[in-house]
Amino acid sequence: MAERPGSTRPPVKHRIVLMPQAYRRMQRALSARWTFSRLSWAFRGKAETLVIPNLDAGFFANYFLALAAYRICQHNRRNLRLNFDKGPYFDRRRPESSWWSYYHETDRYALAGGSWPLSSTEYTVTSPHLLARIARLGTRFDRQVLHQCASAMRIRHDILAQVDAFCAEKMARFFTIGIHYRGTDKVSGPLKESMRIDYEQVTEILDRLVEIPFRLFVATDEQDFLALLRARHGDRVLSIDATRSANHEPVHLRIAGTSSSDLGREALLDALLLARTSFLLRCDSNLSLASLFFNPRLATTNLSDAFRPVGEGLSPRVLLGDPDTIANRIVRTYSGAHP
Numbered sequence: 001m002a003e004r005p006g007s008t009r010p011p012v013k014h015r016i017v018l019m020p021q022a023y024r025r026m027q028r029a030l031s032a033r034w035t036f037s038r039l040s041w042a043f044r045g046k047a048e049t050l051v052i053p054n055l056d057a058g059f060f061a062n063y064f065l066a067l068a069a070y071r072i073c074q075h076n077r078r079n080l081r082l083n084f085d086k087g088p089y090f091d092r093r094r095p096e097s098s099w100w101s102y103y104h105e106t107d108r109y110a111l112a113g114g115s116w117p118l119s120s121t122e123y124t125v126t127s128p129h130l131l132a133r134i135a136r137l138g139t140r141f142d143r144q145v146l147h148q149c150a151s152a153m154r155i156r157h158d159i160l161a162q163v164d165a166f167c168a169e170k171m172a173r174f175f176t177i178g179i180h181y182r183g184t185d186k187v188s189g190p191l192k193e194s195m196r197i198d199y200e201q202v203t204e205i206l207d208r209l210v211e212i213p214f215r216l217f218v219a220t221d222e223q224d225f226l227a228l229l230r231a232r233h234g235d236r237v238l239s240i241d242a243t244r245s246a247n248h249e250p251v252h253l254r255i256a257g258t259s260s261s262d263l264g265r266e267a268l269l270d271a272l273l274l275a276r277t278s279f280l281l282r283c284d285s286n287l288s289l290a291s292l293f294f295n296p297r298l299a300t301t302n303l304s305d306a307f308r309p310v311g312e313g314l315s316p317r318v319l320l321g322d323p324d325t326i327a328n329r330i331v332r333t334y335s336g337a338h339p
Contacts, residue, residue, distance in 0.1 A: 035137045039130075040076055048112055048120035054084035054099070055131050059267045060286030062087075064138030065131060066100060067149045067293070071141065072134070073111045074149070079120060082107040089264040102261045103268050105154040139289060143296035150293055155272075159265065163272045170238050171276060174215040175334050177206075178277030179229075180270070180288035183222025183245070197283055197303050199228055201323070205281070206233070208327035212334045217277050219270035219287070221245055240273070242266040279333045281326075299333045301326050 043050060052069045054062045066082055073080040084090065084098040084107070091099070098107040112120075125131055138146065179202065206216075206229075215236045218226055223244040230237045243263060271287050274280055275294035282288035284304040292298055 035133060035140070036072070036075075039072055039134060039137065043072060043078065043123070044076055046078075047123035049079040049081055049122045051081045051083050051122050051124040052131070052134070053124065053126075054082075054087050055128065055135060056087060057132075057135070058286065059089060059264050060271070060290050061135050062089075063290060064286060065135035066138075066153065067146050068134045068138030068141070070109060070111075070149045070153060071138075071145065073109070077112045079112050080109040081122070083124070089260050091259060091261040094261060099261065099264065103156055103159060103264060105156055109153070139286065141293075143293055146293040147296045155268070159268065159272070163269065163276070166240070166273060167276050171215065171217065171273075175212065175279075175337060176215045176217050176238070176277045177209075177330065178217045178274040178280040178282075178288075178291070179219070180274055180280070180282045180285060180291075181218065181220040181222065181225050182283045182285045182287075183220055183225055199225060201303065202281065203228070203232065204323040205326050205330075208323060209330060212331055214334070217273055219274055240266065240269055242270065278337060279330050299329070301329060 050069065050073050052065065055065055062084065066084075069080055069082070072078075082098055082100045084100045087099070089099045089102070091102075094102065096102060096107075100107040125134075141149075181197065181202065183196070215238060216229060216233060217238045218229055219239070220226055221244055223246045226237070226239060226244065243266060267287055271290045272294055274282075274288055274291040275298060277298070280288065280291060280298055280300040282291070282300055282302055284302065288300075292300060
């Protein structure tokens with residue numbers, strides 16, 4: 001309808017209405033593209049080898065830092081050296097100079113051509129702010145892109161062999177639901193990163209799966225949650241032997257009785273095994289996010305989104321969790337795998 005001369009009503013603008021999940025995916029994709037372009041431009045013209053120290057952060061925050069740095073160096077034809085020589089996962093009793101090498105075949109990647117040792121000039125990123133931006137970029141790449149980077153960075157054969165043996169013995173013949181439950185790590189207090197999911201919100205979903213046979217692979221830092229599922233589902237519950245909290249104290253604060261490098265290995269094993277499951281129930285965590293990059297086709301539901309109270313998070317339109325809807329998704333995934 002034409003506006004009358006002198007009208008002060010603003011012109012009508014067309015708006016695109018997206019569902020919350022699609023909107024957030026679009027935001028992440030645009031943010032990743034912008035950040036990647038800025039960082040690539042910043043590193044272009046620097047030395048031939050980019051040196052990345054580790055962040056004072058969790059295992060998988062540093063994992064995404066390494067993956068994003070690999071992709072940036074690959075794009076700009078720069079070599080990469082990961083100098084992860086600090087933090088809770090570094091064990092001074094081991095001969096390796098970087099804790100990345102505890103879990104991978106190497107911490108040096110010749111992406112500009114040639115092979116190590118290289119006689120090239122190095123540029124070390126020293127800004128914690130820039131390192132944190134690179135790590136955030138790592139969480140925003142397309143699943144398939146980071147899957148290729150993770151494969152190229154070569155996890156140690158002994159770790160992959162342990163994963164293969166576990167799957168062959170306990171998971172290969174079964175529809176296995178992976179559950180990552182974040183019980184103690186930064187779910188409250190000033191450093192809160194994720195909302196805590198109630199036990200009942202998980203068990204209500206599982207109780208609705210009476211029509212399909214399944215096994216559960218559980219990755220959690222909370223012993224009580226694992227004990228609850230074992231009491232309800234018995235031998236169908238699978239897990240690795242890992243350090244867990246029995247008093248709600250975060251595991252990473254209890255290193256005194258555990259090898260620091262073992263904590264990282266346990267986290268990586270959990271993520272790799274979650275990636276081998278048939279359906280993943282996850283929470284806001286870099287550990288289970290990494291599982292989606294190890295297996296880009298893995299069907300998943302983020303319980304932190306599904307059960308987020310209205311008003312929290314990026315979008316006020318996020319729906320309250322519906323156990324029936326989530327259970328139906330799992331049943332459809334099972335039906336697709338077992339027609």
